[in-house]
Amino acid sequence: MKYLYINIIVLAGLLLGCTSSIHSQITKKASYGNFIIKNATIVTVTKGTFEGSVTIQDGIISGVSKSGSKDKTVMEGGATIIDAKGMYVYPGMIDGGTHIGLGEIGAVSLTQDYNELGDFIPHMQALTAVNPSSVNIPVNRIAGVTTALACPDGGLFPGTAALIHLHGYTPEQMFAGFKAPILNFPASGKRGRWDRRSEEDVKKDEEKANKKLNDIWTKAKQYTKIDSLATAKNKKKAGFNPQMDALMPVIRNEMPLLIVVNKDSDIKAAIKWVETQNVKAIFMGVAEGWRVAEEIAKAEIPVIVGPVLDNPRRASDPYEINYANPGILAKAGVQVAIRTNETENVRNLPYNAGFAATYGMGIDEALKAITINPAQIFGLGDKLGSIEKGKIANLIICTGDPFETKTDVKHVFINGWNIPMESRQTLLYDEFLDRSPGMNK
Amino acid sequence: MKRLLFILSFVIICHVGYSQDILVKNGTLITITDGVKENTDILIRNGKISQIAKGIKAPSGVEVIDAEGMYIMPGIIDAHSHLGIDAVNEATDPNTAHVWVGDALNPYDVGIYRALAGGVTTSHAMHGSANAVGGQCETIKHRWGVHDPEELRMIGAPRTIKFALGENPMRVHGEGRGLTPRTRMGMEQVFRKSFADGQAYMDAWNDYNSGKVKTPPAYDLKMQTMADILKGEILIHCHSYRADEILMLMDVLSDYGVKNITFQHVNEGFKVAPELAAFGAHASVFSDWWAYKFEVYYSTAYNATILAKNGVVTSINSDSRELIRHLYHEAAKTQKYGDLSDNEALKMITINPAIQLGIDKEVGSLEKGKDGDLAIFNKHPLSIYAIPQKTIVDGHIRFDIDNDMDDIRLDVDPTETIPAYIETQSHGGHSCGDGCMQGVAEHLLHKH
Known part of the structure; x- marks a missing residue:
């Protein structure tokens, strides 16, 4: 009990310390x-x-x-x-994927607003939790990053991302005109060295996640159909279902779906899923895109690659493959944007692009990957x-x-x-x- | 076919490994300690730099590399890494001075090759930061291709030990195990007690050795290590962040007459740069990491510059399997955050970390008599467009971009059936903080 009490005091002290400093740029x-x-x-x-x-x-x-x-x-x-x-x-510069504004101090969980509870929560709005006074914002914008996609993270559908400009006193002032829900595409295989699941369990978990995704999607389609009928007949909408409401614009192809997917076989599965479900998709992460660049190009799915400054995913991979990945994708004909996936060091976006430029992408294409390409991918090519x-x-x-x-x-x-x-x-x-x-x- | 390629690659690596003589001609030499020499040759014999001059004639049997248009700098040194070791943290006691990461070196860690591909030839494989007094560390040379762990060691490098201040030991022992230290007050007393015990142990042995006492004291490796620190035989490398805790440790060390210390990470070192300089303490910092925990919230990427301008010997380290691959780029950030000169920036990844590891007589600059460790770049290494071409350790080419196998592993497991895909970094950034907490059980870290 005493131990708990002391912890509460420590925690309260830490919180006080945070609030007095976080709220001033x-x-x-x-x-x-x-x-x-x-x-x-x-x-x-x-x-x-x-x-x-x-x-x-x-x-x-x-x-x-x-x-x-x-x-x-x-x-x-x-x-x-x-x-x-x-x-x-x-x-x-535009960073195609970050947690900026949503996280302040990595190890202090109460300052982390990008990871809500739940596996199916596409209605969680990143824009709601963007803190315009985050100390991170001035630190990063003076390096030349003016705009960034603030992304929720976590389960299967962790929420809806929002593109923000890195200046403003309210989230609405910062909003740059693009939102889309995120899908963390079910990952096959083990998640890391620490993953102690048996091969059987890994397979089972993957099947379960895929079934869950498809069940959700079937329901979302039905929900959208009912909603369309209700609207056409001027009837009242069905009850409160914010999750489904968040997915409706995607079902109607009015909004893309941001699909986080990294492993080659998962990317292939995601392409198939996107085609089967007729979804307008943007792939994010795409660490092993270089293995399946032709397939991505053929499917005409734009990608937000990164971080570029990252290790290869397999011990057997060429050492430079993560630097080369955006260039390989671009050469295959994929529209490529680059992300840092950072919170406090979004300022390293030009260096992620710079390494991509050096290892095959070329300066012009790498520059596009942090300017006009993300603008176009987000449907803002005429504005940004x-x-x-x-x-x-x-x-x-x-x-x-x-x-x-x-x-x-x-x-x-x-x-x-x-x-x-x-x-x-x-x-x-x-x-x-x-x-x-x-x-x- | 694959097997054949593998055997072939092995043969090539071994073959390269045999030569210790090499002549690199016509490059731009960035010597670090003696300026930049254009169109100059550098000759390595028996693994040591034997001559730096224009127009050196290749002695017979010496491999010649034409480096026209290339930049040649000393092999890069990382003063804070965890590559090549199988265990990082012995998180079982606030003082584990008796353990040593060198007991479990792993020459098959592909991270070593990837670091070589970034021009890094030497790294400081460190114990983690779970304990106030952590384990002893090992300075390794990136001799990728050797199979005997012994061959990774840099023979002659001084012994070093990891200390740690602040949140990590407080979390592991204070919060996780209900043991002091839970606060920075407790932290100070753990060090005072450890040094006092070490002093008493040393005194007891002195009494025995001088004949004052007839029975020898019980041998205790932990206390012996503390005694060795007091005698100045071990260099301290202390994980630290906040200004107050840095001042505290310098006070404790002053009381015990201990002088050799490099503060690692030391994100708030800039606040006490004059005190660090006056003490003669060194600093080994990140180029721009911050905000991954509360104690690094008040950081600035200008830290390295402020420390250097105040006269503190400062290096830039990686503490990361990823960052170590582009330390030359991390050093260049001191030119964005503080306008350091090319040489000042490059010192941060060469001679300065060498000084901090006590190996500046052997490595860290291009000088006659020093180890034949070179990093060859196609452009100036501080440019983002520079690509490391060849990395030479003791006169051996250990990385060569023209001879770089797609799969470089030395210990492929033929029975491996699962796809060896590893989610290396689901999130850019460093939300879990420094790499120093590897091997500390998850439940310990996340218990509040």
Whole structure:
């Protein structure tokens, strides 16, 4: 009893400690308005690379012009001019799969909001639990990641993911216009070295999970049919069933299903399932995609691969295969986006892409995999992912190639907001590089 | 066919393993201690660097590698790894100074080959962080291809021991087993008691050896190890995060006159960088890991830079089978988080970890007389586009991208029937924290 009591005190103390610190990003306010970025090398991703200027108005890229062109960059009410001579403008990077905003401290479970109880809970909304004040957010966005898919994780249907911009004071302000439920596709085989199940049990568990998935899907189809009939006849809907409601847009092909699947045989099974059920699918993880790249390409299923900076899945695999995986998939004709699957280090997205570029994907394709490709995969190709007139003003200004480790990101714009280039990590640097007092009292 | 390939690969590996003489010509040598030398040759004889000069003529029988356009740096050193050992944690007592990871080395760990493919030639195989005083560690050379565990050891490397502060030992012993330490107060007293016991044991033996006492004291390996630490014969590598606990351990060590310590992880080292420098303590840090537990919530990726600028000998380590494959990239992060020069950044994965492991006379730079350990890259190793081409250990080519088998395993089990697929990392990031908690029972970790 005494032991329990002490634990409660320790836990309460820890919680108090957390709440006082988690709820402040400790950065300056972002600024809004008209901006002209001049003399930059603009890497549009979709329309080539050239010297020129970009204008931002009302949160939108209002103009992109080449140096020497006759387009006049005049703005009513004036504009803040940023001379980006010698610097580069890129679209804000998009991480196709993370827990950002949903997790604060790994080992403190009460700060982990991406893993709800239950195996069939597609109605759990990631966006509901996104903490706009997470200390993680400024740390990661000043590295140039402006947008990320916040994903629930856990059981078969762990919830509905939401794409968020990494700036805003409410989840709704941060919402970037894409949601989809996640399916952790039933995994065959053992889950790791620690998995002590017998071969028989492994097989049984797999069959059970597959049966469960198919039962759920049959029910969801029936539910959708009934719902359509009820709507057509202007009748009241059947009772409260939020799980089924969450899957209906997928059944109706109005929304894709995010399917997490990694092992080659599981990927094949998932392709078959997607075709049988006529589901609009996006595959995530896809660690062994390189083994079945042709099949994925043939099925025309886009993939969000990653993390790239990861070990191969089998002891017998070539050492570099995880770095090479996105390139192999892209070469086979698969549309590829890259994810970090990170919470606090989403900032390493350009390095995941950089390793993919180095090991076969090439710089241009790897850049697309963290800009225009995820935008298109999420159905937002007309709004995000490139420097084009009319798109949302998510862009970064950096000193060089953003894949190169030493490149500094100097400015970040999210939804047209000029983001302060600081986070708790930069503030700690400022305070402690030359600490005062030093050694004296 | 597969079997034939396997035998063939084995033959090739063995064949490569026999040569200890090699001449690498026309490369850009990043010596670390003597600048960058363009278009220069480096000759290794009998496993040691014997000459660095332009236009060296190949002695007969010496293999020549043309490295024109390539960058050659000293083999990378990881001061914190768990590769090549079969057991990481003996989580049964707050003090397990008597155990030694070197008792169970595993030359078949494919992680060793994968690390070589990232240019890493030496690593510090460490005991875990479950105990305040953990077990003794082993400095290994990545001699992939050898079958005798003995051949992994870096002969002559000083003995090292793992200490651990903060949440891990508090969780395992305090929360999990109802034993001190449950707090950082308890932590201090565990160390004071361990050192006091070690001192008493040493005194008892001194009394016996000087004839003051006739009967010898009972031999106790744990106490003998504590005594060896007090005598300065073992280097301490201490898992630590928070500034206060770092100051605490330096106080305890001062009281016992112990000087040799490298703080590992040391995420809040930046807060007490002047104190670390004044003590002469070293720091071995992650490039950017943080927030995986509460004690690393107030971290900054600028840690390495702040420590280095304050005069602390700092290295960047992996503590991970994954990160160890691209330490050159992790070192480059010090140029994003703090603008270190190329040489300052590369010191963090070469000479600095060598100093911390007490092997800087043998490895860590390209100097005549040092071990013939080289990492050859096609581009500058701090570039994201650099690909390691060849990794040489003691004059042996242990990794060669032009001779890299798809399946490199040395101990394929012919009876293996299950698909050997392993879910290595279901989640990017490091939600379970550092790799130092391997082998600690799940129920211990998750009990609250």
